[in-house]
Amino acid sequence: MARYMVTFFKDILGDNGHHAEVCQHLLEVEAANSGDATELAKRKFCEIERLSDWSLHADRLRVSESERPLEQQAPH
Template identity: 55%
Template sequence: MAHYIARFMKDVLGENGHEAEICQRSVEIEASCLTDAAELAKAKFCETENVGDWLLHADRVHIADAEFPS
């Protein structure tokens, strides 16, 4: 199993009128592939945030390999 970090990102408009990308939550996931990691992360996010759809709190999810090369 590979180790992944999922970051749930949302675009918000600041008081200055400029848009900023904000990380709503980071989730660590172990999965066999990137696709499985994304689905597991979405389910974990919904459970943690107590929502039925992760898109209610985030615009996108970025999945990155958390393994560091030796």
């Protein structure tokens, strides 16, 4: 399993008339691949925000592999 950072973004129009991209949420998930990471993050985002669909609070998301290594578990 690899670690992925999944960032949810919302586009807004500021008071100055310029478009801005706002980070709605950042999740770190463990998954076999980026597709699985995307789906897991969408589910978690919906749970956290109490939504039926992630796109109600975000316009898009970005998935990137985390540079932080997986933590090793000590043998029992």
